[in-house]
Amino acid sequence: MRTSGERLVGRDAELALTAGEVDRLGEGRAATLTIEGEAGVGKTRLAQSMVHRARSRGMTVFCGRAHPFERTRPFGVVADALDLSVRSSDSRGAAIGALLSRHDADASGSVGDIQYRVVEEIVDLVETACAERPVLLVAEDIHWADTASLLTVLSIVRQLPLAPLLAVVTTRPSPLPGDVVRLLDDLADEGGRTLRLQPLAPDQVAALAAHELGAPPGPGLAAMLDKAGGNPLWVNALLRSLADEGVLRDASGVVDVTSPELPGSLSELVARRLRDLSGPTLDLLQVTAVLGDAVSVRDVAAVARRTPADVAGQLTEAFDARLLDEVDERVVFRHQLVHDAIYQRVPAPARRLLHREAAVALMAAGADRLAVADHLVLGAERGDEQVVGWLRDAAREASGQAPAVTLELLRRAEALLPGGHRDADLVSAEVVQALLRAGHVAEASARAEAVLTRRHATEVDSPLRVALVGALALQNRADEVTAVVEASLAAPDRLRPADQALVLSQQSWALTYTGDPRAGESAAARALAIAEQVSDTAMSVWALTALLVAEGRQGRFDEALSHARRAATLAAGSPDTRSLPLQPKFFLGLALFDCDLVGEARTAFRAALDDESGSAWWLSDTLMADAQASFAIGEWDDAVPGLIAGGQAAQEKGNPLLTTQSLAYRTVIATARGDLRSARKLADGFTASLEGEQLSYNAGVLTFAAAGLTAAEGDLQGAFDLLLRCWRFDQARESRFYHRCLAPDLVRLALALGHRDVAVEVADSVAAGVALAPEVATVAGLALRCRGLVDGEVEALVEAAALTRRTPLLVEHAGACEDAASLLARDGRRDEAATLLNEALDRYEQAGADAWAGRVRAGLRSVGAHPGARGPRRRPAAGWESLTDTERAVALLVADGLTNGAVARRMYISPHTVNTHLRHVFAKLGVSNRVELATVVHHSIE
Template identity: 35%
Template sequence: MAAPVFVGRDPEVERLRGLARAAAEGTGAAVLVEGEPGIGKTSLLDTTAAECARLGMRVRRGAAEDLEQQLPFSAIGACLGLLVVTDDPAQARVARLLRGEDALALRAAAANHQLAVTEAILDLVDTWCAAGPVAVLVDDVQWADPASLVVLHRMGRGIEEYPLLVVVAARPATRAEAAGLLRSLQARGADLVELAALPDAAVTALVTDRLGAPPGPRLARLVAGAGGHPFYLTELLAALMREGWIRVDRGSAELTADAAEAGMPRSLVDMILRRLAFLPRKERETLQQAAVLGRAIDVAELAAVLEMPVMTLSEIMFAALDAGVIVDAGPYLEFRHALIREALSDGVPEQMRTALHLRAGQVLTSSGASVERVAEHLVAGTALDAATLDWLVASADELITKAPGAAVRLLRRALAEVSEERAGDLRFHLVRALIWESSLREAEQEAREAISHDPDPHRRSALYWLLMDALFRQGRQAEAVQVATVALAADDLPAADAGRFHGFCAKCRFFLRQHEAAASAAALAIEHGARAGDGYAVGLGRLVQAGLRFIEGDVGQGLALSEQAVADVGQGVLPDMPAGQSVLRGYCLLQLDRLDEAEQVLADALESNQRYGGPYLALIHALRAQLRFLTGAWDDARAEIEAGLEYPDPLGDGPWLRGLGRLIAIHRGEPATEATIVAQGQGGAAEAQYVYLDTWARVLLEEPARAAHCLDLFFPCWEHASALEHLPHRVMYHICPDLARLAAAAGDRDRAAALVAKTEELAAAQPAVSLTATALLCRGLAEGDADLLLAAEESYHACGWRLYEAQAAEDAAVALAARGDLDPARSALGRALDLYTAMDASRDIFRADARLRRLGVRRGRQGPRKRPKHGWEALTQTEHRVAALVAAGMSNPEIAAQLFLSRRTVQSHVSSILAKLGVHSRVELAVSAHQRAAAA
């Protein structure tokens, strides 16, 4: 396929060709093409598409539509081919999700659905990139819907690692959302191609190309009036040629005398309208009306809207095709250029434009057109008649899932026009649409207003549920409890709903640390749910009971109840009713040292929450990061932390993620970030439980000589652990080893004894290998008993807590050296240093060396070296597995599924691998891996 003729843009064309070649070879890039309408942006995209196709890239091309700004994912969906039937199963799955097919049966909102669709689209593009290089070209981004802008923003993140070229074209003055995308891409290093007016030499070349000869003096002066604007210039030349006003003579193209007498139009709009001057007025008006209704023209649909015979309309379309106003685009006709359509549309008075849109919407409602197609016209129209209102109510479920923004605007307009008798359903749907649109504050306000007016008890109950869900997802659990309390006090609350309201109330009170109230509400949820045969209500109650047993320290019973809750709730939980039962089950397994099982359960919970945009994503990543922190897989932990911090955090688990990241940085001797919580209780109950992480980080940074001060600062976190605003002893005993060391260094026998007593009590009540190891360590440090410390090291090894195993070996080496057993001490030091090296815990290596040197123990020349920072030896075990799967051609979603990770986590791993290996793309990584395998 030959590249289209494109005069005067050689530098820009070569720049994009170079980026396309780099993307085809594995190093991706994002490009912004900016320029005024008609300056050549689309032609540059045409040239780029041709070059990408020549390079064997998968080319996806599309343009945003001004009438579709209220339809989520319309621009990116059209570009990626998600709106058409396909045999590609991965593409078809995303298309089904985009159409809302998994949620159309819901009678309530599935908040964060757009988050789930975004992740699915990114997964699809990632899968394509694993199969070969991809080019995504989007024109007219200034009109793109917000959801498509988010996808493009995310697509540009880390793009240099992928065989992916993303080119977006936009006019310079764009609305705020589109301007934000352009800024974000530029901030990440996207190339900016600004198309200015053509220079004089290029204008001469373009005229020569079109006319077969260079312009003479009079023609040169006329074309100079186009200001180097390519589209204006080509339209001007076309008009002159059509009128026969150009004569080529003696190797030069010049104006005829007739042209000088007739005069030429003064503007591009006049030029376009003059092109249609040969048509009768009625036909010109028809084309103007078609322009109002959008770029694409469906002849049968337009005939119905204009109440015109199809044959009559077809004759007009054939004339417009001959005039070059429209072109054949396959299933539809299209205006040849956006400027042509805009010029025609602008000639229609505003009142007529809105009337046309309203008429189009009314016609389409009765023709079975898609709800989003109907909505785009109704939104651009004005008043809604009775038949359209009936359509709006009947189509609300589908419209809300596919175009929540359009649904919000139409429902607001309808509510302003209908009587109170018809307002109930409309208000309910408006609340749902606002939640689907993620406008939670507005949804809350509308829900409160609707509840105060609605006499229907069933609909009011559903509104209460939506209001609670909107509050919960904003992290406002206390207000959700108030709503549940009001709902439960209503005399006409449907009996079948009472159990669910009690269950929701119990869940909120649990997160508020109101444990007695949560227990009472959970019992009522089970009672009402059992009476009504509602497994969801029973499951909610059991889940809260499981959480309470967990908090009280009976983790085994918490696990049993959480597993019962899974059975009660079942697998078909609706997206707007996420219970979190698998999350708690994973937490219990983690506390019981059943790490492999915890890994699997949390992976399943992550996949489910990603699919439906559930509220527990940050918490799941925090649990997975905690598991990897304990096991010493710190690069993996950091990947989980990075992924978790990108999600909404209604439960306030961000401080946990940031706190773990700070601890890892300290152990590695890296600059530590600022404290996540400055003062206890500043962030409320949700964040107060993580204050101890900041205190822990501060004492780790202190000098050994200040052990007494550090103990005074840190020990209260343990003393008050049973208070409602803190985590219980059974959950946070992982701080005890550092507390025991501080107590031993400070000579504080009372606190050391208190630690011994409490950890041994916990270990006796709830057997877990890590608890037993911690009790042994605390007693060993208090008594200076090397044998107990060696036993603790062995137990920590058995449960997989690698950092703690290393620290116990270090403590044992100190105790052995103190009693004169230097060879065993040296051996224990070696084991500790081997583990520290594997974790890259340079601060711990330095401390261990210093402690043992003072006792006459040195590791010698054969001691472990510092872990490499670069090369294949620097990769962690997980990174080696990820690298191997990348080299095998697997996409990030495929790798994530195989390793029980999220796609975002895999992406973090790939970025880390590339940095360590000094390569720039997945292709270079694959080459390096194959070379390494061949050399082995």
């Protein structure tokens, strides 16, 4: 009987498809392919054919595989594929490996920081490889992959859509873990293809048999092979078994069987082979199966307490029986189904014992707990206190790398403890913390409450109360937060002063976010007093940050900025990292922006991005804030890519507020440019949040966008209703933060629709806000603008235009000019009206707001001016001159060989934003890869 060699019989169509993907990769085209099929159907062989084809064409290949019993090993698949270890010959791989070997939990409690840093480093490493030659990245058997590896694969695909990269993942069909299902859905959403390998048809099975045997199968053999269900592995295994047992015969040009006996399953077939093995070899083979489907001889030797040479010699029989193979210095079962068959033959109690012994032996040999944690989980029985301790240690090691792994390990540790165990409450408290870190805040609060409401260990009371307040605050359950905080503070010995300040700060956030900023301010002030009394700098930063947010919601922007500056100064001068999760520089940027100091705000945002000691959880917020600053000053060509990228990052981090804000600002831009169809599609992503009984924390900007679009579609009453509802909602909660968004359009629409009382109410309210922020030009300008519209006072409107002219803000400045011009024209002061309209027109045209510019040009014509000759200031649609300044900067840096990550760091934007800019650059320049881009760039700048 001969072997099939490199030929994959019965898969001609699939081979053509995968070969085409590799060939397109050679042309510099990015793609993603999922190969799905049952075990033994040929996924690995098909992936290997792609690997061979890519290598034969000089491409870089990264290939990794997930293995059973390794879901608790963070970044396991990608670490294997990219050789990420401290012993790596590649300096960058070694540096990332050093990060992965760090098991010290972050003292600041900033969740997932190491995980996201590692992901970004890996993306940059892959992109660097893509800059040298096309890259094929293969991740096999992702149904066993750890969560960090799944996140990394998705990040690589999302952040490198324009790189010469072909990402291939293989998986079995459902049932699959939820995180794997999400990855496959996300890859499909990114444009990835799925190839589902079906069982071979009868004629293909016959062709496979003919290829293996050198002659077609006879009727008896064909009937046997039909029972393999079209699974190529099972067909080959049957043929080899029948050949080994001597029951095949040549007859009249076909090969048939001399006996109708047939193993009922692959497991039975494997069992028949095992009968021929000696006892010591069988024992060693079972140990190997318990360790996994691909293991080192040294690991087998450590567990079996034999020398590596003895192990290698004893397993010779298993190699001869074609049960094992050797790949990359590992003992590998010929197929996963062979491994499963041998593993399942070991009685369950023996398997459990072997898993435990394996974990102990491997740790004694130097393996860390994370590498063997799956064996601990599979090998322990209830009451095994030693394993509980090991699992808790492993969970601590994983806390900075993979929060989901930490949670899984602690859940298992908790399940192993007998009822009433002395450590039960300690482990429960650790589970609550892990739930918070993994983002399961509702379950975290429920678990914390369950422990606190019964008798519990004294030492867990304080950490559980702090965790409960944090979890409730994240869910905006302000009333419950207040109840827990007040109950905790009523017993002074329950919480240390630092914890008192922390829970009060958390209470402040919850109150402010649920619409009671005055109460939020009170809680933050109490927190600050306690922190200052004990000279706790970190908790002072927490309290000041909560305080400035509460003050800003009330419209006291000057005071908020003062506290933001103090918080940033304290954090910068203190080595105490407990304040870092808040990223004070980011909040300073927000406060500066609220005071019209946009340039200083962007400097603060860039400082936050530069601050590697800060929390990665604020990265998407910082990038989004900077994109919103670009929108505010009219740099919309830069704002749109930033908003898109910020929205993508927010989705990855599970932040719905930022996601809807991205959509809202893009809706405003599309509306202003006259693309109402796109605007409506974008708005559909957030308008449902404006229909419930409660409005979200960011409802002001969402309402501004939705109302502007509704008015542009001709429904003035609908726009008015949206604005009025949000206005009244904020008024009831004494929130002035979104006055500058809501008030001008609401006053204008109220007057147009005959609701003068509403216009007066709004004008009076914004006038009162000036005393709260007297130094902020747009606040004073807003009051003058609304009062001028209500009372018809043209000079108030002219002064409002003059005030907003001092700021770089587009909507406020141009809108004030339009309002003033309308009253100037009414009074016959046409030249003055034309001057202000031209001022607004300049701003709109620079931003590309064609629809708004068209409205202004109509106003100019009505006062006798003639703007038409100038026309909109458009760039060419294609070519170097069509690029924006930012697109040119990105193109130049990429042409110089910088990766997306390096460009992002140089320009203080995100890799997502770089990708969006590159898409535009590629389209405008008519190129499809970076090599072509570099050629065009160099010709253009000569």
